[in-house]
Amino acid sequence: MSTQTILPVDRETVAALSSRKNEPAWLAESRLQALENAATLDYPKLEKTKIERWNLNTYGVYADAVEAKSFSDVPAEARSFLNEDGAQDMDNVLVQHNSGVVYRRLNAELAAKGIIFTDLETAVREHEALVKPYLMQALKADEHRMAALHAALWNGGAFLYIPKNVEVDIPLQALFYTDDAQATFAPHVLIVAEANSRVSYMDNYVSGQLQAPIVHNGVVEVFVKPGAKVTYASIHHLGEQATDVTFRRAIVENDGRIEWIVGEMHNGNAASETNSILQGNGSTSDAKIICVGNGEQKLNITTKAVHIGKSSDSQMITRAVMRESASSIINGITKIEKGATKANGEQTERVLMLSPKARGDANPILLIDEDDVTAGHAASAGQVNQEQVHYMMSRGISREDAENLIIRGFLAPVVAEVPNEYLQQLLKSYIERKLGQ
Amino acid sequence: MATQFVINGLKATIEGKEILKGIDLEMKGGEIHAIMGPNGTGKSTLASALMGHPKYEVTEGNVTINGEDLLEMEVDERARAGLFLAMQYPSEIAGVTNSDFMRSAINARRGEGNEISLIKFIRQMEGKMKELEMNEEFAHRYLNEGFSGGEKKRNEILQMMMLDPKIVVLDEIDSGLDIDALRIVANGVNAMRSEDRGFLIITHYQRLLNYVKPDFVHVMMQGRIVKSGGPELAERLEAEGYDWVKEELGITDETVGKDA
Numbered sequence: 016m017s018t019q020t021i022l023p024v025d026r027e028t029v030a031a032l033s034s035r036k037n038e039p040a041w042l043a044e045s046r047l048q049a050l051e052n053a054a055t056l057d058y059p060k061l062e063k064t065k066i067e068r069w070n071l072n073t074y075g076v077y078a079d080a081v082e083a084k085s086f087s088d089v090p091a092e093a094r095s096f097l098n099e100d101g102a103q104d105m106d107n108v109l110v111q112h113n114s115g116v117v118y119r120r121l122n123a124e125l126a127a128k129g130i131i132f133t134d135l136e137t138a139v140r141e142h143e144a145l146v147k148p149y150l151m152q153a154l155k156a157d158e159h160r161m162a163a164l165h166a167a168l169w170n171g172g173a174f175l176y177i178p179k180n181v182e183v184d185i186p187l188q189a190l191f192y193t194d195d196a197q198a199t200f201a202p203h204v205l206i207v208a209e210a211n212s213r214v215s216y217m218d219n220y221v222s223g224q225l226q227a228p229i230v231h232n233g234v235v236e237v238f239v240k241p242g243a244k245v246t247y248a249s250i251h252h253l254g255e256q257a258t259d260v261t262f263r264r265a266i267v268e269n270d271g272r273i274e275w276i277v278g279e280m281h282n283g284n285a286a287s288e289t290n291s292i293l294q295g296n297g298s299t300s301d302a303k304i305i306c307v308g309n310g311e312q313k314l315n316i317t318t319k320a321v322h323i324g325k326s327s328d329s330q331m332i333t334r335a336v337m338r339e340s341a342s343s344i345i346n347g348i349t350k351i352e353k354g355a356t357k358a359n360g361e362q363t364e365r366v367l368m369l370s371p372k373a374r375g376d377a378n379p380i381l382l383i384d385e386d387d388v389t390a391g392h393a394a395s396a397g398q399v400n401q402e403q404v405h406y407m408m409s410r411g412i413s414r415e416d417a418e419n420l421i422i423r424g425f426l427a428p429v430v431a432e433v434p435n436e437y438l439q440q441l442l443k444s445y446i447e448r449k450l451g452q
Numbered sequence: 453m454a455t456q457f458v459i460n461g462l463k464a465t466i467e468g469k470e471i472l473k474g475i476d477l478e479m480k481g482g483e484i485h486a487i488m489g490p491n492g493t494g495k496s497t498l499a500s501a502l503m504g505h506p507k508y509e510v511t512e513g514n515v516t517i518n519g520e521d522l523l524e525m526e527v528d529e530r531a532r533a534g535l536f537l538a539m540q541y542p543s544e545i546a547g548v549t550n551s552d553f554m555r556s557a558i559n560a561r562r563g564e565g566n567e568i569s570l571i572k573f574i575r576q577m578e579g580k581m582k583e584l585e586m587n588e589e590f591a592h593r594y595l596n597e598g599f600s601g602g603e604k605k606r607n608e609i610l611q612m613m614m615l616d617p618k619i620v621v622l623d624e625i626d627s628g629l630d631i632d633a634l635r636i637v638a639n640g641v642n643a644m645r646s647e648d649r650g651f652l653i654i655t656h657y658q659r660l661l662n663y664v665k666p667d668f669v670h671v672m673m674q675g676r677i678v679k680s681g682g683p684e685l686a687e688r689l690e691a692e693g694y695d696w697v698k699e700e701l702g703i704t705d706e707t708v709g710k711d712a
């Protein structure tokens with residue numbers, strides 16, 4: 016067997032990307048360094064999944080984005096993911112189309128408070144001092160090959176900065192849209208919430224008609240400073256041609272809080288990790304993830320909390336529904352480091368399997384190096400509860416309707432948390448589509 | 453046509469054990485029948501077999517509701533034919549709100565294209581909840597999830613009131629209720645009494661029967677109805693217990709289905 020690794024991207028492409036974007040030297044160098052490292056790094060080790068057997072090579076090439084002068088210049092299909100018929104002009108939104116962000120707008124009132132919301136490429140140029148200390152720091156580029164390739168290739172993306180003590184009531188929103196399999200699609204989301212700030216952000220990863228296989232290699236980094244609170248809602252619904260690999264990391268300082276609400280509604284193979292590093296004392300995290308798999312999909316969904324701070328608290332809930340021949344490995348990892356006294360971590364993973372060929376594997380993993388802590392877990396994988404079906408049928412509801420109600424009910428508590436009515440409806444429609452309704 | 457409910461020689465097994473050993477019972481609209489008996493005598497099995505719980509297998513006998521063969525029907529068809537069972541242990545279903553569930557059940561009866569309007573439904577549900585002294589929030593809570601024993605029972609009665617069934621079977625609706633809740637539940641039942649509705653009240657106490665006067669009382673032992681009478685039978689059972697019945701009939705162990 017050959018030990019030489021052939022990378023899906025070459026040095027010239029990466030260098031050209033940096034120079035075309037006028038990137039500062041540190042960034043250009045770090046991209047090249049990451050690419051060099053990628054050759055020797057392994058793919059991430061996922062529980063019971065050999066990700067290296069998936070299609071991870073079709074990154075395409077960087078394609079210049081065409082700026083949209085107004086919201087109506089954004090491709091119509093992309094707009095339809097933002098509001099009814101994509102008709103309304105929108106504030107506080109950013110749209111990436113293939114390799115670059117084509118539209119970004121922040122309400123003047125929010126801008127006046129010092130909030131920054133723009134694409135990451137622009138942020139690197141205009142707010143370098145705010146980006147540099149954070150970029151690829153929650154997920155280090157040398158952690159594994161996917162991280163390295165992302166660090167080398169990322170494009171477009173979002174940068175959200177909330178100054179100290181600023182609270183934002185309206186959720187900010189990003190749309191990451193790909194419809195060209197030849198164009199690299201690797202957005203990086205970076206959120207920095209300064210002390211005692213509060214913000215809610217949500218994004219949606221969707222695709223148009225993809226004619227060939229593509230890899231989405233995405234990274235999300237959230238920095239929650241002391242006393243700050245960040246709510247992050249994300250819906251992934253890329254087409255069958257796309258392999259979706261996403262790493263989400265938050266570093267939470269003293270008394271900070273991160274809330275994750277994630278809908279994994281892809282149509283191709285997908286792996287994701289949603290990880291809260293509870294660095295600070297009294298830091299807390301809450302992760303709610305739902306996932307629906309169908310067709311031949313293979314899914315590996317990990318939720319993780321790393322407790323370092325004392326009295327830190329993590330709550331994790333994952334619910335997955337698998338139908339047809341879909342298979343999923345659902346992992347919950349609670350890691351409590353020595354010294355994280357009075358930490359508490361609770362996790363639940365539940366998988367519903369709707370057909371004999373569907374597979375679901377729920378793995379609760381507790382790694383605890385401190386005595387003075389509490390931790391709990393619950394996991395189950397099984398079929399729709401027939402006692403519940405009987406109860407509903409005894410009220411006149413047909414078996415089919417009863418099962419449908421139970422399946423939707425299984426996912427409902429997470430859907431209800433999405434902080435925007437339209438996105439909630441969208442998520443529901445993805446669920447319906449994936450459930451074959 | 454006045455409601456007619458006929459159980460004829462019903463035998464049923466669970467996991468191969470015969471529990472019901474031939475039940476005969478005839479009920480008409482307007483009548484209230486009580487089935488009394490100690491624990492483990494097959495009362496809930498009768499209720500479950502009538503409703504069609506998949507664990508119970510009917511091996512003999514037949515049941516008709518207004519002349520239609522009940523046992524031929526699927527569970528949901530039995531409900532739509534007018535049978536309602538308030539269960540001893542109702543299921544909890546997370547993620548499905550009480551009101552969504554109730555509306556689905558009502559619409560299942562009305563059929564496609566004839567769904568109840570949302571506003572009418574809400575009004576109806578709020579009205580009935582008020583009668584049962586249920587807090588409004590119960591409409592939006594997930595079905596029975598985290599409900600106390602008494603709240604679940606009230607919720608069963610709420611469903612009965614909303615669904616307007618022809619034959620109502622109440623399985624231990626009174627257990628776990630304090631005296632106020634018992635009165636409220638009994639008022640709910642009394643409010644539903646009508647010429648075309650029959651009730652089969654399963655209980656092992658006479659308590660509830662002080663509020664809901666039965667026309668007929670049946671005693672169940674060993675998977676059979678061993679004695680029937682009028683309301684005075686319930687009073688005597690309350691005063692003297694079941695021992696005299698056992699003595700009279702020469703029964704030592706009244707339960708059924710225990711492994712030999």
Ligand SMILES: Nc1ncnc2c1ncn2[C@@H]1O[C@H](COP(=O)(O)OP(=O)(O)O)[C@@H](O)[C@H]1O
Pocket residue numbers: 466467471489490491492493494495496497498507707708709710
């Ligand atoms: N789910 C079950 N599994 C096994 N045996 C059962 C089950 N339900 C009832 N039985 C048997 O049937 C008998 C009668 O139970 P049940 O009908 O619940 O009595 P009752 O309602 O009068 O207390 C029990 O003693 C038990 O032997």
Ligand SMILES: [Mg+2]
Pocket residue numbers: 495496497540624
């Ligand atoms: Mg019973």
